[in-house]
Amino acid sequence: MGGQRRHIGVAERRARLALGHRLAVSARAESPEEVADSLVALHGTDPATVYLAVGARLADAGRTVTEVERALYEDRTLVRMHGMRHTVFVFPTGLAAVVHASTGLAIAAKARAGLVKDMTTGSDGRLTEEWLAEVEASALAALARRGQATVNELTRDEPRLKEHFTYGAGKSYEGPQTVSSRLMRVLGVEGRVVRGRPLGSWTSSQFRWAVAPPHPGLPVGEAQSELLRRWLRVCGPATEADLKWWTGWRVTDVRRSLAAVGAVAVTLDGGVTGYVADGDDGPVAGPAEPWAALLPGLDPTAMGWQERDWYLDPALRSALFDRSGNVGPTVWWDGRVVGGWAQRGSGEVVWRVLDADGVGREARAGISAEVARVGAWLGSTRITPRFRTPLERELGAG
Structure with missing residues (x-):
């Protein structure tokens, strides 16, 4: 773009986050579909994250479980499937074709080739690609x-x-694998099966499988442009590094898609270049009221960007992230992470401020009210994050 680029500072980025991510009280949604559409994707690796992320953003959090189950398993307006970075997400069903073409196809090709190679070499030729095709057709x-x-x-x-076949024969990680465990994962990334209703409660990670709903095939470039455009509407401004990390694409794909959607370059603090969606470069005023939120581990806001210093002090990372980079439960005040929270075995929701800058009486009262809101809708349900972090473990054990 010609001329001087507009600057978007931290205050405005936090204002955009509050409204676009449905975290300010005035921006809360009426349904899980509204939440998912606003965020593009809800992390689904930990089943409880989907419900907790929706509950944090619903005007009536008490409807969270029944409404999410309705959307996932009755109306099928949301679907749990593999997406970016080989990760399980919950998407609006109408976005399934875009996700599959933009990110799933390349991942799926590698996953199938890896399965065939591991299976054939790990069974001394007993299990062949032709044999797998027969089993696959029968299973579907x-x-x-x-x-x-x-x-x-x-x-x-x-x-x-x-x-069974032997995975990694002769390596330090050698071990047996079943055809079923690998095949269902491959079929998942190929978009041919999706996770259905779990066994047990909504916190269970033991899922049934279902045949994926049909969706049209899309050209890869078209699908990538559409996914990037939607994500920029939610998370812009974002850097190339943010986009490459979130999508899992090559930088050439990111740059081509940025050009295709007419993304507008802006400057961020430190002179860094960021991008917003076409038409979204005007100033954004924040919500009238400060806001508090308790977000779960792997929440799509906390994990939305690779470069997070504008909303999370790097000094907090050792307490709030595990060694693999998975974020745990976080406490937010007015656009930034200020601490963490956990649920004890008694059901009590407890929290701790780690960054007290600006967290005064009003902030603590707001956070306490949000703690009470979360505790009320959780009721007798007990939540243990799949990826536990140092602060969550400490608080949960207290």
């Missing part, structure tokens, strides 16, 4: 008949799914 037919099924149920229909 059984799944279609059942509607939804666990892997154990599918192995009763197709016993060959229980076959």
